[in-house]
Amino acid sequence: MRAIQIVELTGPDKALREVELPEPEASHALSPGDGVVVEVHAAGVSFPEVLQTRGEYQIKPDLPFVPGSEVAGIVRSASDGAAVKEGDRVAAFCMLGAFAETVAAPEWLTFPLADALDFAQGAGLILNYHTAYFALRLRGRLREGETVLVHGAAGGVGTATLQIAGGLGARTIAVVSTDEKERVAREAGADEVVRSDGPWKDQARELSDGGVDVVIDPVGGDRFTDSLRSLRENGRCVVVGFTGGSIPEVRVNRLLLNNIEIVGAGWGAYVMEKPELEREIGAAIARLVDEGHVRPIVGARFPFERAAEALQLIDSRGATGKVVLEFPRS
Numbered sequence: 001m002r003a004i005q006i007v008e009l010t011g012p013d014k015a016l017r018e019v020e021l022p023e024p025e026a027s028h029a030l031s032p033g034d035g036v037v038v039e040v041h042a043a044g045v046s047f048p049e050v051l052q053t054r055g056e057y058q059i060k061p062d063l064p065f066v067p068g069s070e071v072a073g074i075v076r077s078a079s080d081g082a083a084v085k086e087g088d089r090v091a092a093f094c095m096l097g098a099f100a101e102t103v104a105a106p107e108w109l110t111f112p113l114a115d116a117l118d119f120a121q122g123a124g125l126i127l128n129y130h131t132a133y134f135a136l137r138l139r140g141r142l143r144e145g146e147t148v149l150v151h152g153a154a155g156g157v158g159t160a161t162l163q164i165a166g167g168l169g170a171r172t173i174a175v176v177s178t179d180e181k182e183r184v185a186r187e188a189g190a191d192e193v194v195r196s197d198g199p200w201k202d203q204a205r206e207l208s209d210g211g212v213d214v215v216i217d218p219v220g221g222d223r224f225t226d227s228l229r230s231l232r233e234n235g236r237c238v239v240v241g242f243t244g245g246s247i248p249e250v251r252v253n254r255l256l257l258n259n260i261e262i263v264g265a266g267w268g269a270y271v272m273e274k275p276e277l278e279r280e281i282g283a284a285i286a287r288l289v290d291e292g293h294v295r296p297i298v299g300a301r302f303p304f305e306r307a308a309e310a311l312q313l314i315d316s317r318g319a320t321g322k323v324v325l326e327f328p329r330s
Ligand SMILES: NC(=O)c1ccc[n+]([C@@H]2O[C@H](COP(=O)([O-])OP(=O)(O)OC[C@H]3O[C@@H](n4cnc5c(N)ncnc54)[C@H](OP(=O)(O)O)[C@@H]3O)[C@@H](O)[C@H]2O)c1
Pocket: 046, 047, 048, 127, 128, 131, 152, 153, 154, 155, 156, 157, 158, 175, 176, 177, 178, 181, 196, 218, 219, 239, 240, 241, 242, 243, 244, 245, 265, 266, 267, 268, 314, 315, 316, 317, 319, 320, 321
């Protein structure tokens, strides 16, 4: 099969090579001896793959390796008793190996793909939406009627967070940096949009009548202290990532003075040993798809052999929604 490997840690421009590899067996590191083999129609591209081309992500496989954590495609084989069978359309989280024509994923991380979604949307359904649900509901304890401030709101995690929050009955305020990203955040259902280079903290406090209940922060960096200042009493700031480039430090007296919380949300590390929880999250997202709240926004599609361009788009802060690689299929 054709695949894209990271062969050196020199960044998105030079790190990738197209190679020919043997097809994977029906086994996955998370479920040795068992796995669903998927014919890949679309592979999701995300920030971690950019970091992996520089050796800067927490998962650091030996070189060379095939990157890519999620796909959508058609089941080629599944074991007896699996929730999916040969011929089914699915979205699957394989952790690594997605930039290839065929991949194996654990059965419990393979979900039926609703007819309402195409393969490109399916390739954006697991990492971002499971993270968003985990961050909002399980870590941020979001309740219906609350207000959520979403940083990086036109990005992959951001658009997913806007849709899930809306589906859970929350009001959303999106923080974005450009007109185009404002358009994407509104398309993802943002109730209000504010600019990251403007007085967003004061606007958020005003729009939420004194402070938001939850902040979802995949960006970090300088804006973190203002995120804490935008919370109301009992508010929760959920740390999801650091696309801004720096990991903020906090004077914890702010938490005491304002009776607020900072909560970490690392979806992968949390669910990888908990198949039952993952099935529950998958079922909750399937309901939100059925109800029409979840429709992944695909901001850019590249043919599989142009993976480097897909990574460069994310690296240059130019991506909106989900970036996907597509595989030609007859
Ligand atoms: N915790 C978890 O379980 C988990 C799961 C998935 C992803 N993540 C992390 O979440 C973060 C976001 O992922 P994503 O897929 O949503 O990324 P993305 O699609 O590239 O979006 C990231 C957003 O960050 C904002 N940003 C601010 N400063 C930036 C900078 N200097 N460079 C690039 N972007 C910048 C951009 O919005 P503006 O231009 O509008 O500011 C951009 O839209 C990543 O760090 C990823 O590793 C965490």
